[in-house]
Amino acid sequence: MSIKVDSKDEIIMRLVHYFVTEEDYQPIIVNGVKNEIWLENLTAPYRIVRINSNYIHNEEQLKFDNFKVKNIAKQIKKKTLSFKVNTLNILLDLNEDVNINNDKDINTYKIENFKDVKKEGGITKIYPKLKTFMNKKGNNLDFIVKITNDINNKTEKDNKNYEELFKPKKIIVTKALIAINILMFILSIMMPSIQSMFILSPLSVKAGEVWRLVTAAFLHGDVIHLFVNMYSLNIIGTQVENFLGKNKFLTIYLGSAITGSLLSCVITKSLSLGASGAIFGLLGSILYFGYHYRIYLGSVLKSQIIPVIAINLLIGFMMPFIDNAGHIGGLFGGLFITMALGVGHKDDKTNQINGIIITIIYLLFLSYLLFLR
Secondary structure (H helix, E strand, O other): OOOOOOHHHHHHHHHHHHHHHOOOOEEEOOOOOOOEEEEEOOOOOOOEEEEEOOOEOOHHHHHHHHHHHHHHHHHHHHHOOOOOOOEEEEEOOEOOOOOOOOEOOEEEEEOOOHHHHOOOOOHHHOOOOHHHHOOOOOOOHHHHHHHHHHHHHHHHHHHHHHHHHHOOOOOOHHHHHHHHHHHHHHHHHHOOHHHHHHOEOHHHHHOOOOOHHHHHHHOOOOHHHHHHHHHHHHHHHHHHHHHHOHHHHHHHHHHHHHHHHHHHHHHOOOOEOOOHHHHHHHHHHHHHHHHHOHHHHHHHHHHHHHHHHHHHHHHHHHOOOOOHHHHHHHHHHHHHHHHHHOOHHHOOHHHHHHHHHHHHHHHHHHHHHHHHO
16 A cells, blocks of 8 residues: 655655654644644754744745744743754745845755755755655655654653653662761760861861861751751752762762862861752752753743752852852852763763863862962
C-alpha cells in the first residue's frame, strides 16, 4: 500500500524530524496559532525554530508575521530567563514578489522545495546535516511511519530521562551531613577545645592549618545557628542531591565550604564558623541547574531561588555579625563547581571544560590573595 504526501507536508515532516531527532529540539505549545510548528532548544545556535505553512502574499502581511514572531519569542525569553533568543523563522508559502528582511535576532528563510534547503548560505550553513535529511526518498506510507516512529522514540527517550532526573530518590548524603553537624555541635559543647582546633582562623590557615577551611563548616556557635543552617541544608541539600546525585552533591558541598572559607579569610579576616558558605554553594548549584532546566523550573527560579539568594545576601550585608564574604565565596564556588561537573542530560563538554578552568582559576585566585599577597 502506498500513500501520496503533499510536497509542503513532506518538507514539514522532514524538518521536524531533523530538528527533533538530530538537534534535540522539543515542540512548544503556542496558543492562538494555526498551521505553525514551534520548536525549542536553549543550547542551539537558534534557540527557537518556527515553521510556518500559512500563505503570506504581501510585505504588510510579512511585517505582521514578524511582529507576531517577536512577541512570542519575547514571551519565551521571559519564561526561560534568557538574555537573547535567536529565532529561525522558516516560511513555506511566501509570495515570490515579497522580499525578506531579517530582523534583529530573527533570521527568516523561504523554503518551498528541497532545493531551497540546500542553497549556499542558507540554513544548512548552521545545520549542515540537514542536507542529508532533506534527500528525497519517496512519498509513501513507510516514510511517514519511519518519521513518526523516530520522533516518538526520541520523545519517549527524553521523557524517560526527565522522569529519571526529577523523580524522588533516596537521600543519604544530606542526612549524613546533618548528623555530622549535630554530632560536632554536641562534641564542641562537651569539649570546647574542638572549636579552637577547627574554627576558621585566617592566621592559622596562613600558617598551614588548611584543614580549617573545611572543618569550620561543621561547627556552629549556638543552637539557633545550628537549627537555621540544618533546616536550610535539609531543604536545599535534598533538592541538589536528588537532581545531581550523591557524589556531585558532596563535591559541591565541600568545594563550596572551601571557597567560602577562603573568601572569608581574605575579606572578613576574623574567626568564623558555620555551614552557611557550603549551603550558599548549594544555592549556586541549584541556580545553575535551574537555569539549564528553566523550561521546567523557570517559575521556581524567579519566584523562589533568586529571591532567597538575594534576601539572604541583603540580610548578610545588614547584619554585622554575619560572614557575608563566606556566603558569596560559597555561592560562586557552588555555581562554578556545578558547571564543571555538569547537570544531568544537559551536559555540554564545552561548558564543563569552561567550568573546570573557571573553578581552578577561582581557587588559585583566592589562594593567591590569602597566602601570597
